[in-house]
Amino acid sequence: MANKLSACTSILIGKDASIDGSIMIGRNEDAKAAWPKHMVVHPHGALPHQFVSKETKLAIDLPGESAAYTATPEWTSKYGLFEEDGINEYHVAMSATESAYSNPLVLGADPLVKKGLNEEGMVTVVLPFIKSAREGVHRLGSLIAKYGTGETNGVLFADDKEAWYLESGAGHYWVAQRIPDDCYAVVGNQLAIQEVDFTDSNNFMFHPDIQEFVEKNNLNPDPTCFNFRKIFGTADRSDAIYSEPRVWIGHQMFSPQQAGNEHPESTELPFLMKPDRKLSILDAQAYLSNHYQGTKFDLLGDTPEAHKYRPISLAKTQESHVLQMGRKGPDIHWLAMGVANESTYVPFFDGITRVPISYGRGKLPAQLNSAYWIFKHASVLVDSHLHDFLPLLRDVQKERQAAAMQLVKETDAKAAGLTGVALADYLTGQSDKFANETLEKYRKLSLELITKMTDYCPLNFKTDENL
Structure with missing residues (x-):
């Protein structure tokens, strides 16, 4: 499923930045315009003791009994599971992955690993075996360091107390940052984490040898700080057209007083922002449904700039989700099948034991007893x-x-x-x-x-x- 690269948009919201004190992590899974997704609930202990990737053939022994968890796998396992997102029985949420890119200097020193751990298996080998977001960061980071990865990715974690964002920047090296409680972050297919404070273990986690690796290979363009994005990431014309505008529109939606002078092609847009107002679950869903409406870049508009930038919500979205944690009631796995802008987010409460039969159906060609295809059917008719x-x-x-x-x-x-x-x-x-x-x-x-x-x-x- 190489087409999964160059796709997805993510949002993370801290508990003090939300209107109800909840923590939210969400993402659009973008790959193909017609590629069905299912939703499943795995019961406690359902997984085997070993995971073998259909994509890379990597075999990983799994520790102990697996927790119950929700997930949204592909309609076919031919290319792998791609379970993508879910909440487990210990109130931990995970979404994987936000595809990104590393620069040639970094990849020359630590190439991507063809038989490593990729997006296809990340949720499956991590989410059922963790009891906190921080534990999830540590487990995934350790697996990447040990087995390597064939992709540059961002991965979202949350529990009822905090949210974290992990990024792999090469074959084995990674960092993760805690989202401050009063902040949010939006990410669009580029490495996003900026300055890393290696003395702040409350807010940063990282590969233990990453500083030595960067210094040994002369990778840091500014030795006065350690800016992960500038050391490991890219900042070319494709970023300006494809990635940065999606970050810009998020800042315009949630922090217009602070971000009014930002430009959609800026390479200096901050990773973390404080919202001008408290954000609700509908705000998170609205961001993932955005196509620059209200601006001259609206994909549905008729201005010369209407198709200049890649929108957040687009035809190739397979599903969109927001995992809402730390609520006063049950945590919620919100799921919109198909194009978020033309679908509806359905709340699946943490602790459910099944989903409707229609959510387990859906293949090629289309079948109208499938949740995925029912939403897509209405969408294409509207189009x-x-x-x-x-x-x-x-x-x-x-x-x-x-x-x-x-x-x-x-x-x-x-x-x-x-x-x-x-x-x-x-x-x-x-x-x-x-x-x-x-x-x-x-x-x-x-x-x-x-x-x-x-x-x-x-x-x-x-x-x-x-x-």
């Missing part, structure tokens, strides 16, 4: 006559957003009085109910759109009613 049909989609999305907020409030209240099997059954039922209701709304939308499209036939003719 066919965007000006006329987009308002109808927006009406469904707004109704579903309000219904989701009501569902979460209702679920939080009742779940507080439940435990054990009763709690798991209730949370599963609530998630199932909303997911199935949403799929039915999109089925009805598709039928309405097909009905309206019948009069768009090019063989139409204004007939005299008297004939």
Whole structure:
């Protein structure tokens, strides 16, 4: 699945930057316009004792019993699992990966490893075996250092207390930074972590030999500091068109008072930002659904700049997720199948034991009993006559957003009085109910759109009613 490279957009939000004190990590998984995803719930102890990558053939022994966790694997395991995102039974969330690039100087000193640990297996070998975000960083970093990796990636972690962002910058070397509680970060396919403080173990983790590696190979262009992005990353024209504008629009959305003078092609955009206001789950979803609307770069606009920059939400999004942790109620795995801007985020509560059958279906060619394809069906119909049909989609999305907020409030209240099997059954039922209701709304939308499209036939003719 080499096409997964050059894709994805991520967001991380600290608990004091959010409106409800929750921690959020989210990402669009971008690869192909027609490549279905499933959602699964792995029960406790379901994994074998060894993972073997179908992509690189790397074999890794797995430690002890696996925890229960949610995940969104590919529709086929032919190229590997690519489980991508999930929350485990110990209230730890992980999303992998944000594809990035390393510069030739670094790769000359520590080349990528063809048979290393790549995106395909990262969630599978890490998430079921960790009990905190910090432990997740340590486990993944240790595996990369030991086995190497064939990709440059960013990986998101969160638990009920904090969020972390890990980046691999070469075949074996990596760093990770804790997201300050009052900050957020947005990332678009480039190495993002900047200055690393090796004396601050509360906020940074790293390969133990990374300083020696950089010094030995004369990789640091500014020896007065250790800027991971500038040492390991790239800053070329493709970054200016492809990556930096997505960071810029996030800053314009959430920190306009501070970022008003930023330029979308700037190579100096900060990794961490404080929002001008508290951010909600809808803000995180809105960022992952953005296509520069409200600017001259809007992909749906008609200005000369409309197609200048790569948008956040685009046709090649397979699924979009926000993992919301540290809530007063159950943690939530929000999942939008297909293009985020034309889909709906469905809340799957942490602790569920299954998902609707339709979320386990979906292959090629399309099949309309699959959650992925039900959302995609409505999406492509809307695309066919965007000006006329987009308002109808927006009406469904707004109704579903309000219904989701009501569902979460209702679920939080009742779940507080439940435990054990009763709690798991209730949370599963609530998630199932909303997911199935949403799929039915999109089925009805598709039928309405097909009905309206019948009069768009090019063989139409204004007939005299008297004939």
